[in-house]
Amino acid sequence: MQDKIALEEHLSTRENGQYWDDSGEAARNGQAYMAEVARRLLDVDDRIEAMDRAGVAVSVLSLTSPGVQGITDPQVASTVARHTNDTIHDTFVHRHPSRFAFFATVAVQDPHAGAVELQRAVTELGAKGALVNGYTDLPDGGVRYLDHPSCEPFWDMAAELGVPVYLHPREPHPGSRGIYEGYESLVGSAWGFGHETATHAVRLMLSGLFDRRPGLQVVLGHLGEALPFLLPRLEHRLHKQREGTGLGSAKRTVTEYFTSNIVLTTSGHFDTKALAYTISTIGSDRVLFSTDYPYETMDEAASWFDSAPLNRNDAARIGRLNAADLLRIPTA
Ligand code: ZN
Numbered sequence: 001m002q003d004k005i006a007l008e009e010h011l012s013t014r015e016n017g018q019y020w021d022d023s024g025e026a027a028r029n030g031q032a033y034m035a036e037v038a039r040r041l042l043d044v045d046d047r048i049e050a051m052d053r054a055g056v057a058v059s060v061l062s063l064t065s066p067g068v069q070g071i072t073d074p075q076v077a078s079t080v081a082r083h084t085n086d087t088i089h090d091t092f093v094h095r096h097p098s099r100f101a102f103f104a105t106v107a108v109q110d111p112h113a114g115a116v117e118l119q120r121a122v123t124e125l126g127a128k129g130a131l132v133n134g135y136t137d138l139p140d141g142g143v144r145y146l147d148h149p150s151c152e153p154f155w156d157m158a159a160e161l162g163v164p165v166y167l168h169p170r171e172p173h174p175g176s177r178g179i180y181e182g183y184e185s186l187v188g189s190a191w192g193f194g195h196e197t198a199t200h201a202v203r204l205m206l207s208g209l210f211d212r213r214p215g216l217q218v219v220l221g222h223l224g225e226a227l228p229f230l231l232p233r234l235e236h237r238l239h240k241q242r243e244g245t246g247l248g249s250a251k252r253t254v255t256e257y258f259t260s261n262i263v264l265t266t267s268g269h270f271d272t273k274a275l276a277y278t279i280s281t282i283g284s285d286r287v288l289f290s291t292d293y294p295y296e297t298m299d300e301a302a303s304w305f306d307s308a309p310l311n312r313n314d315a316a317r318i319g320r321l322n323a324a325d326l327l328r329i330p331t332a
Pocket of ligand 1: 008010168221267292
């Protein structure tokens with residue numbers, strides 16, 4: 001299929017490289033793999049070539065994980081976020097407006113500043129929304145998840161602008177990695193990413209976030225971080241617990257939020273049975289094609305998707321139309 005739109009496509013900047021330690025990823029994935037990823041994160045021309053080969057018309061770019069979420073100084077995080085958005089706009093989107101769009105980098109260490117930067121990135125630079133790499137590191141060594149009440153200004157701005165927020169994984173906080181002891185290879189994208197991000201997404205659903213902003217859309221990658229399979233049991237057990245009061249602040253069921261406020265992408269999870277199951281739980285209008293470049297190749301993502309047994313309408317929706325609607329990308 002030609003003219004696909006891909007939403008979880010990562011890059012880095014030289015400034016971000018100063019804060020990004022890939023030694024853990026290199027140890028898990030191999031030095032050669034990470035050296036090639038690091039090169040491709042900064043490259044423009046190879047990316048366009050890969051898109052052309054894979055039939056990807058538009059890549060929606062974002063700063064690679066953990067990005068500014070891993071910077072403990074709020075002022076530095078806000079400054080790096082601003083620079084990142086300017087760099088993505090100037091280097092990619094401004095030079096190739098028909099091929100690239102982007103999700104803003106936003107530092108919620110200071111949620112008010114994050115809201116202001118989201119507004120600037122969307123209204124002045126044309127960002128299609130924000131991508132946040134999981135929890136945020138704080139100066140005192142703690143972490144903050146996006147359901148924390150202090151993050152309300154950020155969510156208010158996303159809702160006011162009518163743009164989605166992509167919740168992308170990062171590795172679990174060192175304080176919660178005990179379960180992976182002796183199995184370092186599970187900390188990152190192979191397993192820990194999904195475990196961490198699925199829990200974060202459930203926190204959002206139980207927090208009442210979507211009751212206060214019913215139109216808000218949150219994007220999850222990797223076919224929903226296993227949530228399509230796990231949510232029925234979650235819902236079942238929450239209703240059993242504590243005489244049915246286990247829903248936190250939420251007024252509706254997790255299934256209702258999942259099918260109204262969450263959209264999923266195929267990034268890095270190229271399995272046809274999982275795709276079919278995902279579509280059966282959330283509907284083909286809430287699944288969007290993505291690759292997870294450069295951690296995955298566009299060739300692999302596209303050749304899998306293009307040969308998946310989808311009817312023509314579903315393929316068109318997932319490959320292009322759902323993203324065009326969500327991000328207001330012209331389809332002419
Ligand atoms: Zn990714």
